[in-house]
Amino acid sequence: MSDLVAITGLGVISAAGADVALSLRTLQTAARPALVPCPVADLPVPLPMFAVTGALPSVDRTFHLAMTAVRQALDDAGLNPMPPGFRLGVCLGTTVACQLNDVAFYADYRKTGNPALGTAERFAWGSLSERVSRAVRADGPVMTVVNACSSGTDAMGVAMSWLRAGLCDAVLAGGADELSAIPASGFFALSVTSPEPCRPFDRERQGLNLGEGAGVAVLERASSAVGRVRAVSLIAAGFGAASDGYHLTAPHPEGFGLELAVRAALKDAGIEAEAIDFVNAHGTATKENDRIEGSVLSRVFGPGVRAVSTKGYTGHTLGAAGGIEAVFTALALREGWISPSIGFATRDEAIPFAPLTEVTPVVRSHAISTSLAFGGNNAAFVIARPGGRR
Numbered sequence: 001m002s003d004l005v006a007i008t009g010l011g012v013i014s015a016a017g018a019d020v021a022l023s024l025r026t027l028q029t030a031a032r033p034a035l036v037p038c039p040v041a042d043l044p045v046p047l048p049m050f051a052v053t054g055a056l057p058s059v060d061r062t063f064h065l066a067m068t069a070v071r072q073a074l075d076d077a078g079l080n081p082m083p084p085g086f087r088l089g090v091c092l093g094t095t096v097a098c099q100l101n102d103v104a105f106y107a108d109y110r111k112t113g114n115p116a117l118g119t120a121e122r123f124a125w126g127s128l129s130e131r132v133s134r135a136v137r138a139d140g141p142v143m144t145v146v147n148a149c150s151s152g153t154d155a156m157g158v159a160m161s162w163l164r165a166g167l168c169d170a171v172l173a174g175g176a177d178e179l180s181a182i183p184a185s186g187f188f189a190l191s192v193t194s195p196e197p198c199r200p201f202d203r204e205r206q207g208l209n210l211g212e213g214a215g216v217a218v219l220e221r222a223s224s225a226v227g228r229v230r231a232v233s234l235i236a237a238g239f240g241a242a243s244d245g246y247h248l249t250a251p252h253p254e255g256f257g258l259e260l261a262v263r264a265a266l267k268d269a270g271i272e273a274e275a276i277d278f279v280n281a282h283g284t285a286t287k288e289n290d291r292i293e294g295s296v297l298s299r300v301f302g303p304g305v306r307a308v309s310t311k312g313y314t315g316h317t318l319g320a321a322g323g324i325e326a327v328f329t330a331l332a333l334r335e336g337w338i339s340p341s342i343g344f345a346t347r348d349e350a351i352p353f354a355p356l357t358e359v360t361p362v363v364r365s366h367a368i369s370t371s372l373a374f375g376g377n378n379a380a381f382v383i384a385r386p387g388g389r390r
Helices: 020-029 061-077 097-112 117-124 128-136 151-164 181-189 222-227 256-269 287-301 318-335
Strands: 005-014 088-093 142-145 170-177 213-221 235-243 276-280 366-373 377-384
Touching (some): 005 151, 005 222, 005 318, 020 318, 061 128, 061 170, 061 213, 088 128, 088 151, 088 318, 097 117, 128 142, 128 170, 142 151, 151 170, 151 213, 151 235, 151 318, 151 377, 170 318, 213 222, 213 318, 256 287, 256 377, 276 287, 276 318, 287 366, 318 366
Parallel strands (some): 088 142, 088 170, 276 366
Antiparallel strands (some): 005 213, 170 213, 235 377
16 A cells, blocks of 8 residues: 555536536536537637636636635645645646736737736746645645646646655646637637537537636545545556657547557556456547547457546546546546446447446446547556455
8 A cells, every 4th residue: 555646635627517526416417518609808710618607717717727626636635734744746737828828928028028017927927836836835846737638647647756756745636727719729720629519429520619627636645645544545546658749739540659658557557458447538529539549449448448538528628638537537436437428429430439328337446537639649547446346
């Protein structure tokens, strides 16, 4: 137990719910949140999106989304207040938070040549993890991962490496991103957005819907958790990452990078593919991603692989996706059931399996969450219930 990495706290906010309890209700009832007209100012394209509702500020929104999930995770882990001398690290992934801080600075600079102090301060706050670390008064290592749509999953891997190296007692790990004109314009230009609710792995899928949110887990050395008299019910068992460098935005046609990442995560966890109960797939509902990811998952886990995509509940939250989906995967193992993949109706013969469309019991002890990103980046994260059947 002493060298294991436990998951002792979970926090999440997305269109699926403002916290863990509300998200579980949405996932169990397969209730698709409402798409809203694009809430991003000055975006001249008609993109419906999955927005977080409520009273979150529009300024520094990614930080506030992150802090919502962080507070939940710390409370769940029993780390509020923090024990004296506790070494807490922060590793969060994002894609647009730093860009958003840059936008106001450069706009003011171009207009006046002498940017106001407020915009310069926002530029300096470009590191999401640094800002969160200061907000919670953490004194461990800090790193912001900006690696496109695998950022949140990559952050989990970095956190595991810190804990295995003994650099800290626990890490706030995950991702956060807000809706922004920058990725919205880019994805629209790539012709991969859908005018209707997304349909992961469905034959008639038209593309993705963008979303926003944050998913954060407290990853902690199991010996630390036991020392705090916390039950260890979930384990961060394995992580793998690989880049095939095939294309700036498209996945490799054979999914080589993804397969390498998945097999590396299984090896890191010390398990065979047969131990995996289900896959929380990246499943964006774009034509190429779903076809290629489906082929890889079938190749690794067999055509009977049990897989879902939760993007029908959240939209594609970019840098937050890996964090949110890791939390959803952990919750499925903890609660003992897998949420349905909504939006699927018609089997695509190019994909060797159909996703689960009903609430399904968990029967094995391990699950894996996958992330694919621009630049050929791929990551996979294995979560386990200790002592369960492999």
